[in-house]
Amino acid sequence: MIARRSVAALAPVLELPAWSVWGVVALSVLALFSAVDAASLPARMALLACGVWLFFRALHGHLEQYFDRPAAYLSTAMLLVFLVLAVFAPEFSPQNPYDLAQLSIMDGRLPPGSASSDGALVFRLGTDEQGRDIYSGILYGLRVSLTVSLVATFVAMAIGVFVGMYAAWAGGRVETVLMRLVDLQLSFPSILVALMLMAAFGRGLDKVVIALIIVQWAYYARTVRGTALAETSKDYIAAARCLGFSDARILLRHLLPNCIPPLLVISTIQVANTIVLESSLSFLGVGVPITSPSLGLLIANGYGYMLSGQYWMSMFPGVALLAIVVAINLVGDRLRDTLNPRLKR
Amino acid sequence: MNVLEVSQLQTHFFTRQGVVKAVDGVDFSLAEGQVLGLVGESGSGKSVTGFSILGLVDPPGRVVGGQIRFRGQDLAGCTPAQMRAIRGDRIAMVFQDPLMTLNPVLRIDTQMIEAIQSHHRVSRRAALDRACDVLTRVGISSARERLNAYPHQFSGGMRQRVAIAIALINEPDLIIADEPTTALDVTIQSQILSEVQALTRDSGTALIWITHDLAVVAGMADRIAVMYAGRIVETGPTDEVLARPSHPYTVGLLGSIPGQGRRGATLAQIPGMAPNMARLPAGCAFAPRCGRVGQGCETAAPEARALWAGRTVRCHHPVASGPGHGSVDGGAPMQPSVGTPVPPAPVAQEGGRP
Numbered sequence: 001m002i003a004r005r006s007v008a009a010l011a012p013v014l015e016l017p018a019w020s021v022w023g024v025v026a027l028s029v030l031a032l033f034s035a036v037d038a039a040s041l042p043a044r045m046a047l048l049a050c051g052v053w054l055f056f057r058a059l060h061g062h063l064e065q066y067f068d069r070p071a072a073y074l075s076t077a078m079l080l081v082f083l084v085l086a087v088f089a090p091e092f093s094p095q096n097p098y099d100l101a102q103l104s105i106m107d108g109r110l111p112p113g114s115a116s117s118d119g120a121l122v123f124r125l126g127t128d129e130q131g132r133d134i135y136s137g138i139l140y141g142l143r144v145s146l147t148v149s150l151v152a153t154f155v156a157m158a159i160g161v162f163v164g165m166y167a168a169w170a171g172g173r174v175e176t177v178l179m180r181l182v183d184l185q186l187s188f189p190s191i192l193v194a195l196m197l198m199a200a201f202g203r204g205l206d207k208v209v210i211a212l213i214i215v216q217w218a219y220y221a222r223t224v225r226g227t228a229l230a231e232t233s234k235d236y237i238a239a240a241r242c243l244g245f246s247d248a249r250i251l252l253r254h255l256l257p258n259c260i261p262p263l264l265v266i267s268t269i270q271v272a273n274t275i276v277l278e279s280s281l282s283f284l285g286v287g288v289p290i291t292s293p294s295l296g297l298l299i300a301n302g303y304g305y306m307l308s309g310q311y312w313m314s315m316f317p318g319v320a321l322l323a324i325v326v327a328i329n330l331v332g333d334r335l336r337d338t339l340n341p342r343l344k345r
Numbered sequence: 346m347n348v349l350e351v352s353q354l355q356t357h358f359f360t361r362q363g364v365v366k367a368v369d370g371v372d373f374s375l376a377e378g379q380v381l382g383l384v385g386e387s388g389s390g391k392s393v394t395g396f397s398i399l400g401l402v403d404p405p406g407r408v409v410g411g412q413i414r415f416r417g418q419d420l421a422g423c424t425p426a427q428m429r430a431i432r433g434d435r436i437a438m439v440f441q442d443p444l445m446t447l448n449p450v451l452r453i454d455t456q457m458i459e460a461i462q463s464h465h466r467v468s469r470r471a472a473l474d475r476a477c478d479v480l481t482r483v484g485i486s487s488a489r490e491r492l493n494a495y496p497h498q499f500s501g502g503m504r505q506r507v508a509i510a511i512a513l514i515n516e517p518d519l520i521i522a523d524e525p526t527t528a529l530d531v532t533i534q535s536q537i538l539s540e541v542q543a544l545t546r547d548s549g550t551a552l553i554w555i556t557h558d559l560a561v562v563a564g565m566a567d568r569i570a571v572m573y574a575g576r577i578v579e580t581g582p583t584d585e586v587l588a589r590p591s592h593p594y595t596v597g598l599l600g601s602i603p604g605q606g607r608r609g610a611t612l613a614q615i616p617g618m619a620p621n622m623a624r625l626p627a628g629c630a631f632a633p634r635c636g637r638v639g640q641g642c643e644t645a646a647p648e649a650r651a652l653w654a655g656r657t658v659r660c661h662h663p664v665a666s667g668p669g670h671g672s673v674d675g676g677a678p679m680q681p682s683v684g685t686p687v688p689p690a691p692v693a694q695e696g697g698r699p
Contacts, residue, residue: 236449245463258448
């Protein structure tokens with residue numbers, strides 16, 4: 001009850017005008033891009049605050065319904081913990097795994113809980129063959145994984161929304177061409193397309209992001225087109241036309257906001273899919289560069305030692321990957337149950 | 346001067362099944378402050394007439410002929426930008442389903458201010474005052490607080506009031522109301538009817554009230570136009586049309602309304618179904634359902650002819666209009682007898698449905 005009441009007290013903060021949402025979105029994108037390298041602490045704090053605020057803003061008016069299930073508390077808390085760990089990785093990790101000066105080859109392949117050779121720190125989750133702390137590696141890897149997938153999802157969503165809405169609005173031949181393009185894109189397995197693209201581009205953070213965008217925009221385009229078609233036939237769009245609004249105004253101010261709820265849901269689940277996809281690419285050796293390893297690359301690094309009983313190098317990054325994907329999927333499920341009007345009781 | 350003059354309006358839909366003549370030669374005119382009730386069953390072209398006036402007929406539909414003169418200006422010759430300036434400012438529209446006409450994600454004040462500011466350069470504060478003013482006029486109490494609400498926080502009747510307020514907000518010369526009270530229950534319906542009537546009378550706004558419910562227009566319209574299969578089959582002053590209908594279709598419509606004097610009796614109904622608009626019969630579109638089919642009905646479509654001033658009918662064999670007048674089959678225009686009191690309309694007032 002107390003939790004519900006305190007949640008309800010947030011309402012006035014959430015009722016800020018629409019431009020502030022876009023402001024926050026723009027800010028978070030900027031912050032995300034700056035988070036690829038070590039951004040300043042205030043910038044990262046702003047990023048996290050923006051993320052949390054956006055989440056509550058999206059759920060505005062449905063908060064009680066969202067937190068109706070214990071699973072919602074659990075998964076949201078889990079996701080928040082992962083986000084905090086990822087965003088503040090430099091502050092939380094006992095060691096910077098990419099600073100060669102901090103590493104000692106003497107600490108290589110230590111099991112969980114052993115102390116470093118100079119006794120300065122305890123490797124809670126063990127070390128890899130270079131003597132890097134697995135726990136620190138996971139935090140930094142989480143960061144890379146989340147950044148790559150969030151940026152890719154966001155840009156893919158923007159492209160997809162634009163294409164889908166334009167197709168629905170223009171209709172006729174334009175719609176046919178665009179939607180057949182979407183069909184073509186979706187008829188290939190995404191991992192295959194991503195692999196081919198990465199083989200052509202070569203390794204690199206930016207290239208992974210680009211490949212993931214190309215693989216994903218079509219999902220959004222198809223969803224948005226469907227929603228936009230349904231919304232366009234509703235009377236409030238006709239009413240807006242009767243009020244003499246321009247097409248651009250109707251599209252952006254009246255149609256777009258009404259297409260957002262289903263998008264929120266698929267984009268949440270798509271973030272989890274993107275993390276898995278990026279990890280798979282990295283595991284296969286075509287993803288992120290060795291200098292900025294993601295969870296998938298960490299798993300691949302330790303893979304060779306699995307059979308010799310040194311499980312920790314692969315297993316802990318794997319568990320982290322599993323946990324964050326599950327958390328995101330659960331949050332996405334809850335969002336879908338809450339925001340999808342068709343499931344309303 | 347007439348606010349709106351529609352002559353020989355033709356709106357056709359070019360579908361795969363053929364050309365659907367949704368509106369086929371509609372004429373009417375509307376003076377300042379006048380209320381026209383456009384009556385007809387579903388698919389008779391009432392709403393398409395409304396959308397044609399606003400220039401909002403979507404493909405595959407197109408206005409193919411006729412003239413729409415709004416305050417002397419031919420709307421067909423307007424550029425899209427000019428049309429946009431007229432829509433919402435000089436001509437407003439109210440829709441049938443109040444649950445759908447307001448954008449669910451925008452607050453009422455946002456929507457109302459947007460409606461003003463897209464046509465007039467006024468400050469936000471002035472627009473807000475105006476919105477508050479109009480909301481009060483349509484009967485919403487504590488308008489200032491209600492402005493902050495989202496549409497889902499209103500009931501259906503309240504939402505329709507808001508929709509009407511948005512239509513009124515720029516003081517248009519003409520409001521086209523497309524069955525605005527159909528989705529509401531009868532008590533709310535009668536409240537809204539009387540309020541709209543008062544509002545249009547005060548501001549001199551002309552009103553086209555599209556409906557399939559004769560009881561609704563009986564109480565408020567100055568004139569009635571009955572549409573069937575894209576044509577106006579009968580038009581005239583409300584009292585006269587209701588008291589002495591001369592088109593068999595109008596007679597059928599009036600006969601199918603339950604009245605208090607006919608409790609227990611079987612309701613009269615018009616046999617058959619509304620025609621397929623893509624395959625209309627060669628002659629009169631109503632002929633297959635008409636009990637008075639006679640010579641020429643199935644070969645030639647009847648032309649509109651004046652019974653007397655302000656009263657036209659599109660029928661080869663109109664019903665004798667009123668006691669002692671005999672048949673008008675001869676086609677001679679008749680004058681309404683001055684001495685005879687017009688009998689009360691044989692329909693219940695609004696809210697009179699059992």
